[in-house]
Amino acid sequence: MIVLLFGPPGCGKGTQSPRIQDWLNIPLIATGDMLRQEIRARTRLGRGIDEVLATGGYVGDSQMNRLLLRRTSQPDCSSGYLIDGYPRTVAQAIFLERLREKRGLPSPIVIHLRVAEDMLLTRLSGRRQCAECKRVHNIYTNPPRREGLCDCGVPLEERNDDRPEVVRARLQLYAEQTNPVLDYYGSRHCHTLDGMRHPDDVFGEIQSVLEPHLVRVRARHNRVNR
């Protein structure tokens, strides 16, 4: 199963994605974290994307496709994966479509979390990420057990791309770039959920969207094994 998690920055994807990953037992591909890793490692790719992200822009299709191809070619991705942060453009969606056909995987299920803009700005200004385990906390909505520290014990960091002026640019770009991608998948594959409720309620609705697909995967598995 391929699950694509969509929603503007601050919609709660970072909270929901580990829960979906644990529940379905499939790898999480968080392209934002992969890009930040490249930046920290000061690779050639990393230095290029650092400039783009600092101004609220997006990394180009060919770099993103290369990153995704490299990750999904690993053996843990053979029966499916959850992606956060890709595809960001129709060209990337078409690339993913060819890739998943080649691997014999079913069409992706798109989960789109919708949240109002003023709520996003509040949420983002409180966001702190752990550099070690990548868990995202929020001093308002999802505080760590001890102030300033991740639950794994590592100090939490404010991300450079969570500053207000950068956030506004990201939200603008997000809407411009993502709406055509959601249109590409259409209402048959795309499920838009209200991301403003409690994280437990949002996760419950995600489960009820994915549950019928799980039954289908299990049924096919049983047919093959009979």
Ligand SMILES: [Zn+2]
């Ligand atoms: Zn941590």
